[in-house]
Every structure is written in structure tokens, then in C-alpha cells.
Amino acid sequence: MSTFFELAEKRQSCRSYADRAVSKEQILKCVETARLSPSACNSQPWSFIAVNGKEKANLVAKCTQDLGMNKFTDGCPSFIIICQEEVNLASKLGGRLKGLDFSEIDLGLVTAHLCYAAAEQGLSTCILGWQNEEKIREVVEIPKKSKVRLVLALGYAEDENVREKKRKDLNEIFKYVE
Numbered sequence: 001m002s003t004f005f006e007l008a009e010k011r012q013s014c015r016s017y018a019d020r021a022v023s024k025e026q027i028l029k030c031v032e033t034a035r036l037s038p039s040a041c042n043s044q045p046w047s048f049i050a051v052n053g054k055e056k057a058n059l060v061a062k063c064t065q066d067l068g069m070n071k072f073t074d075g076c077p078s079f080i081i082i083c084q085e086e087v088n089l090a091s092k093l094g095g096r097l098k099g100l101d102f103s104e105i106d107l108g109l110v111t112a113h114l115c116y117a118a119a120e121q122g123l124s125t126c127i128l129g130w131q132n133e134e135k136i137r138e139v140v141e142i143p144k145k146s147k148v149r150l151v152l153a154l155g156y157a158e159d160e161n162v163r164e165k166k167r168k169d170l171n172e173i174f175k176y177v178e
């Protein structure tokens with residue numbers, strides 16, 4: 001088992017996938033882990049639709065490629081569609097008072113859990129914010145009340161070498177006070 005620190009180093013957005021299938025069990029493990037993610041007032045305002053297997057996955061890939069973006073998804077064997085669901089009353093009221101939509105934050109957290117659960121299993125991911133919800137609904141049946149927010153590309157990386165991480169300098173983003 002990896003440490004969290006190792007996973008954080010290892011996880012990176014994968015934009016080239018090997019021709020190797022992902023199993024239903026691996027996907028379930030990702031989602032089971034993501035269920036443990038925290039959310040405001042434990043609202044858990046999410047649901048997931050996994051699309052596994054070349055044929056159907058390729059249809060989803062096309063829904064992430066508007067304006068020539070994300071062409072790399074063509075070779076990706078699996079996707080997890082991440083939907084936003086209604087928040088509970090406590091989260092809704094708290095969010096209103098604070099001028100925040102907590103569900104957006106919750107969805108980010110749950111997506112991170114999916115990514116790290118995939119990494120722990122030797123899988124790679126790429127979060128795709130560039131997706132066309134209307135097109136996805138033509139390919140996969142999604143309840144009207146669910147809003148497609150992100151799509152997660154999932155598969156084995158063609159190249160597992162970890163790239164240099166380009167990140168803002170610590171001094172730019174961190175202040176320590178005691």
C-alpha cells in the first residue's frame with residue numbers, strides 16, 4: 001500500500017492511455033473510496049456513472065472534445081461521469097448564509113478521492129472539466145435532476161514516468177503564523 005505522500009507525488013493528469021482494460025472491480029474500488037470523502041453537512045451531493053469498455057467509452061470521449069480539446073480521450077478505456085445532486089437543507093442554508101455553494105467544493109473533494117483511489121491501484125486519471133453535458137446525455141442515460149459536472153478519464157498510462165510538477169512557489173501561496 002502506498003502512503004498518501006507517495007500517491008500525491010505519483011498522481012498526474014494522464015493524456016495517453018495504454019490499450020489495456022480497466023475492471024469493474026477497480027472502478028468500484030474508486031467509487032467506494034470516493035464515498036468516504038467529506039462533504040458540507042455530510043450532504044454527499046454527488047453520483048457517479050462509470051462507462052467502461054472501448055466502444056461506449058469512445059462515445060463519451062467525443063463529448064469531451066468540443067472545439068478540438070481533449071483529443072487524447074479517444075484512447076481512454078473508461079470514464080467516470082461525476083454528477084452534482086441536490087444538497088441537503090443544512091448545506092443549502094449554510095451555503096446561502098456564507099455566500100458559497102458547498103456542493104462545488106464537495107465535488108472537488110470527491111473527485112480528488114477518485115483520482116487517488118485510482119492511483120493506488122496503478123491507474124491513471126485526468127479530470128475533464130471540458131465536457132458537453134448535452135452530448136453526454138445522448139450517449140448515457142442520466143436522470144434529469146443530476147447535473148454533469150466533471151468527467152474523469154481512467155485507464156493505464158502509456159508512460160508511467162512522473163513528470164516534473166509545475167507548481168507555484170511555496171512562498172507565493174503559504175504564510176505561516178504562530
Ligand SMILES: Cc1cc2nc3c(=O)[nH]c(=O)nc-3n(C[C@H](O)[C@H](O)[C@H](O)COP(=O)(O)O)c2cc1C
Binds near residue numbers: 012013
Ligand atoms: C476542475 C478541473 C478541470 C480540468 N479539466 C481538464 C480538461 O478538460 N482537460 C485536461 O487535459 N486537463 C484538465 N484538468 C487537469 C489539469 O490541467 C491538471 O490537473 C493541472 O494542469 C495540473 O497537472 P497534474 O494534474 O498533471 O498535476 C482539469 C483539472 C481540474 C481540477
